[in-house]
Amino acid sequence: MTNASPSTEIADPRYRGLDTWKDEDVLAALQGGHARAVASVEAAIPMLAKAARLAAEKLADGGRLIYVASGSPALIALGDALEIPQTYGVADDRIVTILAGGLDLVHNFSGLQEDDPEQARIDVARFGVGPQDCVVAVSASGSTPYTVEGLRAAIAGGAASIAIASNPNAPLFEGADVAIHLDSGPEVIAGSTRMGAGTAQKAALNMLSTLIAIHLGHVYDGLMVNVRADNGKLRARAARIIANVAGVDEASARVALEATNGEVKPAILIAAGAENPAAANELLNENNGNVRTALAAIARSGVR
Structure with a gap:
């Protein structure tokens, strides 16, 4: 290959x-490729920040966050999208994936659908x-x-x-509001972009979706205050979050969580002194779902 090739193909x-290398040397080379890929995301931080604010504004106004991808990036995007709710x-x-081959790709992973721009247009139209x-x-x-066509x-x-x-x-950048170049460089195995490029994509999407959640008020300090507590592990985590944020013991946190049928944000406010779930939800509505400002309102009211 020549230097005219895309960097991911060199x-x-x-x-x-x-x-012919020793196993340990091969693995060290692979690890080094992943490390360089993760490091490449640092240069993209300003554009990721711009992208997160743009996406958060659309979600806050009632819109959707939609991922469009093919092949390995589709699997990575799907993983990020499934975790957000x-x-x-x-x-x-509010979180949608438009993927070449649809969800069948998790059972029948093929590159054929990647070359079908007409299907991309159909899929985008189908999701309105x-x-x-x-x-x-x-x-x-x-x-x-x-x-690109999607x-x-x-x-x-x-x-x-x-x-x-x-x-x-990249042609993908043409016309985009925010273009994010992840300069992960040549792959250890030329063209195997599930490796370095995929690692950079995963890091970037994790960072993007996390900052979006912060803008939407779903994070307080380093805690996921809007976690969906639908199993034992997550209910225990939710109780710890409520106790931490509201400054109560875990027994009181669990009582508050039961009062809100497992909804963490209003449970935090009840533990902090809100009268009941209706009052807690009213406070959240008045503060755009932001726990920090809702807690400040409770503190000003002198409830506790």
Whole structure:
């Protein structure tokens, strides 16, 4: 390959003879590739911050966060999207994935669908993507036909747009409101972008979705105050969060959690002195779901 190739496709000369190396040296090279990939995300922090604010504004106004991707980036985007409702209590229908091959890709992983731009247009139209939404399109090369056309169709429909790719001047960046270049460099195994590029994508999407949740008021200090407590582990975590934030013991926290049917934010306010779930939810509505400002309102009222 020549230097005209996308950086993710370049065969890096430092890995010549890789298949003859000792196991420990191969693994060290792979680990080094992942470390460089994670480090590459630091340069993208300003654009990730801009993207998070854009997406949070759309969600706060009643819109959706929509991921568009193909191949390995689709699997990474799907993982991030599935976690957001559980971790931060965002309604399931507000987080959408438009993936080449649909959810069948988890059973039949094939690259054929990546080359179908017409299907991307059909899928974007089927989900009714429009001005109320924010679309995040992810592609290592930045030139995958399905992903490029999917974002193009979303932009044409008026959606806010975020493009993430590992090659500069990627077609995916054209017309995007926010272009995020993750310069993860050549892969240890040339073109195997599930490795370095995938690691950078996972880090970037985790950072993006976490900052979105912070803007939406779903994080207090380092705690997930809107976690969906739907199993024993998460109910125990929710009780600890309530106790920590409200300054009560865990027994009192559990009582508050039961009073709100497992909803953590109003339970925090009840533990802090709100009269009942209705009063707690009214306080949250008045403060745009922000626990910190709602607690400040309770403190000013002298309830406790």
